[in-house]
Amino acid sequence: xxxxxxxxxxxxxxxxxTLAVINRLSGQSxxxxxxxxxxxxxxxxxxxLSQEAVSIMRTDFSxxxxxxxxxxxxxxxxxxxxxxxxxxxxxxxxxxxVVVFATGLVPFLVYxxxxxxxxxxxxxxLVPYLFWRHLQGRIQARNRKxxxxxxxxxxxxxxxxxxxxxxxxxxxxxxxxxxxxxxxxFRQVIDEIALGRSTDDALMRLTHRIDEQDVKFFIVxxxxxxxxxxxxxxxxxxxxxxIRKRKQLRLKIRAMTSEGRATGWILGAxxxxxxxxxYFIAPGHLEPMLNTSTGNILLGVAFGLIVLAxxxxxxxxxxxx
Numbered sequence: 001x002x003x004x005x006x007x008x009x010x011x012x013x014x015x016x017x018t019l020a021v022i023n024r025l026s027g028q029s030x031x032x033x034x035x036x037x038x039x040x041x042x043x044x045x046x047x048x049l050s051q052e053a054v055s056i057m058r059t060d061f062s063x064x065x066x067x068x069x070x071x072x073x074x075x076x077x078x079x080x081x082x083x084x085x086x087x088x089x090x091x092x093x094x095x096x097x098v099v100v101f102a103t104g105l106v107p108f109l110v111y112x113x114x115x116x117x118x119x120x121x122x123x124x125x126l127v128p129y130l131f132w133r134h135l136q137g138r139i140q141a142r143n144r145k146x147x148x149x150x151x152x153x154x155x156x157x158x159x160x161x162x163x164x165x166x167x168x169x170x171x172x173x174x175x176x177x178x179x180x181x182x183x184x185x186f187r188q189v190i191d192e193i194a195l196g197r198s199t200d201d202a203l204m205r206l207t208h209r210i211d212e213q214d215v216k217f218f219i220v221x222x223x224x225x226x227x228x229x230x231x232x233x234x235x236x237x238x239x240x241x242x243i244r245k246r247k248q249l250r251l252k253i254r255a256m257t258s259e260g261r262a263t264g265w266i267l268g269a270x271x272x273x274x275x276x277x278x279y280f281i282a283p284g285h286l287e288p289m290l291n292t293s294t295g296n297i298l299l300g301v302a303f304g305l306i307v308l309a310x311x312x313x314x315x316x317x318x319x320x321x
Contacts, residue, residue, distance in 0.1 A: 056113065067080040085211065146210050153174050154239060155240055157174065200219075221236065272306070
């Protein structure tokens with residue numbers, strides 16, 4: 001059992017280190033920086049989350065024991081924020097148990113089956129990376145569904161305001177008539193307003209759960225309208241038209257770059273598939289690469305170049321709007 005415990009400990013270290021590196025590499029888009037300059041209150045800072053945003057997310061953790069405990073660990077607060085934004089807070093305990101044991105158990109099984117430390121180390125780094133990518137994918141899918149319905153939300157607010165209802169009633173109608181995740185998020189906004197929080201603060205908390213530029217544009221527009229006055233229905237209606245055009249542009253860009261994304265995945269998968277095929281069909285051809293120090297170095301360099309190529313392709317196809 002001692003090798004298993006050692007493997008689990010090494011896996012946990014790899015888990016923490018991988019999440020730390022990924023967190024450092026995550027950056028901020030130019031649109032977010034522009035929003036930060038537009039917002040005089042400083043709610044959308046240029047460098048990371050503001051103290052207000054961190055306080056908001058920690059307040060959300062207070063009702064969730066698992067996320068509260070996770071946030072106290074090194075780099076755990078960022079993981080807890082990702083779980084909250086992915087809408088997985090109810091399954092957080094099961095997810096974390098599975099990931100922690102997989103991070104330690106998979107390298108142990110890989111080493112026992114192959115006898116090669118390189119494969120064990122690679123699997124120890126791969127498990128937390130896949131976990132992080134899964135969270136990112138869930139967040140992107142949830143935000144995409146929210147943003148796709150957001151123009152309809154703004155249109156409903158416009159109709160409600162033009163009918164003579166106040167903004168809080170319009171938000172309540174959104175929570176009652178839209179589908180999740182829109183209804184879930186706006187229901188939380190309404191509940192926070194009912195408990196005494198101001199509408200501006202409740203909507204600001206929404207931008208930290210749904211970290212999208214269109215939602216931040218909506219908050220900025222509301223703030224400007226409250227400070228300068230004017231026709232709220234007309235302002236929100238114009239914003240709805242802008243967001244619909246941004247949505248159409250995103251879909252057009254995604255269609256135009258689909259061939260490049262598919263090419264990147266195929267070219268990245270070919271070396272891995274060829275390597276696996278040779279390993280199972282003719283393992284003797286790979287002996288110099290697997291059993292010599294020079295071969296291990298070349299194998300690591302090849303793996304790093306494949307990852308670097310994927311990163312470059314993604315950066316080239318990531319068009320900001």
